[in-house]
Amino acid sequence: xxxxxxxxxxxxNGSKLEATVPLPSVFTSPIRPDLVQFVHKNMAKxxxxxxxxxxxxxxxxxxxxxxxxxxxxxxxxxxxxxTHRSGQAAFGNMTxxxxxxxxxxxxxxxxxxxxxxxxxxxxxxxxxxxGVSALVSGRxxxxxxxxxxxxxxxxxxxxxxxxxxxxxxxxxxxxYADVEKVANTRSQRAGRGKMRNRRHxxxxxxxxxxxxxxxxxxxFRNLPGVELVDVTRLNLLQLAxxxxxxxxxxxxxxxxxxxxxxFGTQTEASAQxxxxxxxQSLVTNPDVSRIIASDEVQAxxxxxxxxxxxxxxxxxxxPLRNTQVLVxxxxxxxxxxxxxxxxxxxxxxxxxxxxxxxxxFLDLLKAD
Amino acid sequence: xxRQKRQVIFKRAEQYVKEYRQVERTExxxxxxxxxxxxxxxxxxxxLAFVVRTRGINKIAPKPRKxxxxxxxxxxxxxxxxxLSYATTxxxxxxxxxxxxxxxxxxxxxELIYKRGYAxxxxxxxxISDNRIIEExxxxxxxxxxxxLVHEIFTVGPNFKVANSFxxxxxxxxxxxxxxxxxxxxxxxxxxxxxREDKINALVRRMN
Numbered sequence: 001x002x003x004x005x006x007x008x009x010x011x012x013n014g015s016k017l018e019a020t021v022p023l024p025s026v027f028t029s030p031i032r033p034d035l036v037q038f039v040h041k042n043m044a045k046x047x048x049x050x051x052x053x054x055x056x057x058x059x060x061x062x063x064x065x066x067x068x069x070x071x072x073x074x075x076x077x078x079x080x081x082x083t084h085r086s087g088q089a090a091f092g093n094m095t096x097x098x099x100x101x102x103x104x105x106x107x108x109x110x111x112x113x114x115x116x117x118x119x120x121x122x123x124x125x126x127x128x129x130x131g132v133s134a135l136v137s138g139r140x141x142x143x144x145x146x147x148x149x150x151x152x153x154x155x156x157x158x159x160x161x162x163x164x165x166x167x168x169x170x171x172x173x174x175x176y177a178d179v180e181k182v183a184n185t186r187s188q189r190a191g192r193g194k195m196r197n198r199r200h201x202x203x204x205x206x207x208x209x210x211x212x213x214x215x216x217x218x219x220f221r222n223l224p225g226v227e228l229v230d231v232t233r234l235n236l237l238q239l240a241x242x243x244x245x246x247x248x249x250x251x252x253x254x255x256x257x258x259x260x261x262x263f264g265t266q267t268e269a270s271a272q273x274x275x276x277x278x279x280q281s282l283v284t285n286p287d288v289s290r291i292i293a294s295d296e297v298q299a300x301x302x303x304x305x306x307x308x309x310x311x312x313x314x315x316x317x318x319p320l321r322n323t324q325v326l327v328x329x330x331x332x333x334x335x336x337x338x339x340x341x342x343x344x345x346x347x348x349x350x351x352x353x354x355x356x357x358x359x360x361f362l363d364l365l366k367a368d
Numbered sequence: 369x370x371r372q373k374r375q376v377i378f379k380r381a382e383q384y385v386k387e388y389r390q391v392e393r394t395e396x397x398x399x400x401x402x403x404x405x406x407x408x409x410x411x412x413x414x415x416l417a418f419v420v421r422t423r424g425i426n427k428i429a430p431k432p433r434k435x436x437x438x439x440x441x442x443x444x445x446x447x448x449x450x451x452l453s454y455a456t457t458x459x460x461x462x463x464x465x466x467x468x469x470x471x472x473x474x475x476x477x478x479e480l481i482y483k484r485g486y487a488x489x490x491x492x493x494x495x496i497s498d499n500r501i502i503e504e505x506x507x508x509x510x511x512x513x514x515x516x517l518v519h520e521i522f523t524v525g526p527n528f529k530v531a532n533s534f535x536x537x538x539x540x541x542x543x544x545x546x547x548x549x550x551x552x553x554x555x556x557x558x559x560x561x562x563x564r565e566d567k568i569n570a571l572v573r574r575m576n
Contacts, residue, residue: 313495313497313498316495316497317497318482318483319482319483320479320482320483325497326482328498328499329482329496329498329499329513329514330377330381330513330514330515331374331377331378331381332377332378332381332382332385332515333381335382336385
C-alpha cells in the first residue's frame with residue numbers, strides 16, 4: 001500500500017503548522033450510504049417517546065345498537081334522553097366522538113436494535129465521508145474557503161475557554177461561514193411542534209471533535225449549530241445527520257491521532273472497540289473507468305464496433321409489386337418480365353394481321 | 369461468390385419455368401390425345417392441397433380442434449400446404465366444417481410464397497426478404513432460393529415436409545368480395561367449407 005497521505009495541522013490563528021498527521025485508516029473505509037441510511041434510521045428511533053390515545057377514549061359510553069326496523073343505521077347509539085348526546089352514534093371510528101381505528105398502544109416497539117458491527121461500519125463510513133470535501137459541501141456545509149478537508153486544529157484548541165476565542169478560531173479557519181449559515185436559517189417550525197417545545201428549526205453546523213475537554217466545550221457550546229463530541233464517543237446521528245453523509249468536522253490534533261486507537265487500522269484491531277477491525281471494501285480499486293483505460297485491459301480488448309448500427313431489415317416489400325425486390329429473390333424474373341413486355345407487342349401485331357385477313361375475306365365476299 | 373450463387377439461381381429458375389410449361393403442355397396434350405382417340409384420360413390424383421381455416425377459435429369439437437392444431441391452422445384465415453395422402457385426406461375430412469381446401473395451381477403457390485411467405489427460423493417468424501434466409505436453413509436439402517422453395521412445394525418433392533414446415537402458416541386476409549352468404553355450409557351447398565378442388569385458386573386470389 002502506498003504511503004499514507006498526510007494531513008496538515010492548523011494553529012489557532014489559522015496558519016499551517018509544521019506538524020502533520022498521517023491520515024487515520026478510518027478514512028479509507030468504504031463509504032456505504034445505503035448502510036448509513038439503514039443504521040441511522042434505526043438509531044434515530046431510539047430517542048422516541050411513546051405516544052398513544054387515552055385507553056378509554058371514545059368508549060366511555062354505554063351505547064347500544066337500536067337494531068333494525070327503526071329507519072336508522074345500525075351503529076351503536078347512546079341511550080337515554082334529555083340531552084343532545086342521546087341517540088347519537090358512538091364507538092365507531094367513523095362516528096363523532098367515537099374511538100379511533102386501532103388506537104395506538106404504548107407497547108408499540110419504539111426502539112430498534114441494530115447489529116453492533118453494522119453500527120460500527122456505519123460510523124466508520126460516516127467518518128470516512130467527512131474526509132471527502134465533495135460530500136461535505138454536498139451536504140450543504142459552507143466550506144468553500146476551508147484550507148483542507150479533513151480539518152485538523154492544534155491541541156491548543158482544547159484549552160479554549162471563551163466563546164470569543166472560539167469565534168476567532170473559526171474565523172481564522174474560514175469555517176465561520178458554516179456557523180453563520182446556521183444562524184441565518186433559524187426559523188419557526190411549521191405546525192404544532194411550535195407549542196410542544198420545538199419552536200425553532202435551524203441547520204447543523206460544524207462538529208468539533210476533541211480528545212480531552214479542557215474548556216473547549218464551554219467555548220464552543222453557545223455557537224449556533226456547533227456540536228461537540230469526544231472522539232471516543234462518535235455518534236452516527238451527528239456524523240451523518242438525517243442519514244446523509246458528510247458532516248463538516250473540525251478535529252483537534254489529539255483527537256485525530258486517537259482515531260487509530262478508536263477504530264483500529266487495517267492491520268491492528270481497535271483498542272477501544274473490542275475485537276473490531278475496520279471493514280474492507282469488496283473492490284480494492286473502485287475507479288472502473290481507470291481500470292478499463294489501463295494498458296492491461298486495453299491489450300486484450302477487441303476493437304469497438306460502430307457507434308450506430310443500422311437495423312438491417314425493417315419493412316417487408318411485396319415482390320409481386322416491387323420489381324427490385326422480385327429480382328432480388330428471383331433473378332430470372334427480369335427475363336420473364338422483359339419477354340412479357342415484348343410478347344405484348346407481338347400480340348398486337350398479330351391482332352392487326354388478323355384484321356387485314358378479315359378485310360380480304362370481305363372483299364372476296366363482295367366480289368361475288 | 370454471390371455472383372456464382374446468383375447464376376445458379378438464375379439457371380434453376382429458368383429450368384423450372386421450362387419444367388412447369390412442359391408439365392402443363394403434357395397434361396393438355398394427353399387430354400387432347402385421349403379425346404381424339406375416344407379414350408378417357410384419367411389425370412393423376414392431386415398431390416398438393418392448400419387448406420384455409422374458415423372458422424374462429426370458439427366452439428370447436430375436440431377432435432377437429434386437434435386436427436386443426438396438427439395442421440398448424442391455429443387462427444382464422446390461416447392457410448397451409450398439405451401433401452395429400454390417404455391419411456391427410458381423412459384429416460381434411462374431419463375438419464370439413466372448419467376449413468376450405470383445394471388443389472392450388474402454380475400461380476397460387478407462387479403468389480402465396482412471394483407475398484405472404486414468412487419463414488420459421490429459430491422459432492421466429494421472419495419475412496423471406498432474401499434468398500439468404502432460405503439458403504441458410506434449407507441449403508442442405510438443395511433449396512437455396514424462393515424459386516426452389518416454390519418448386520419443392522408445387523411438385524411435392526422429396527423434401528416437401530421440410531420445406532413446408534419451414535414456411536410459417538400463411539396469414540391471409542378475408543376475401544375481397546366476401547365469403548358466400550352462409551360460409552359455414554359446404555361449398556357444394558353454396559357455402560365455403562370443404563373441398564372445392566381447383567376453385568380454391570379463386571378464393572386465395574381474393575384472400576391474398
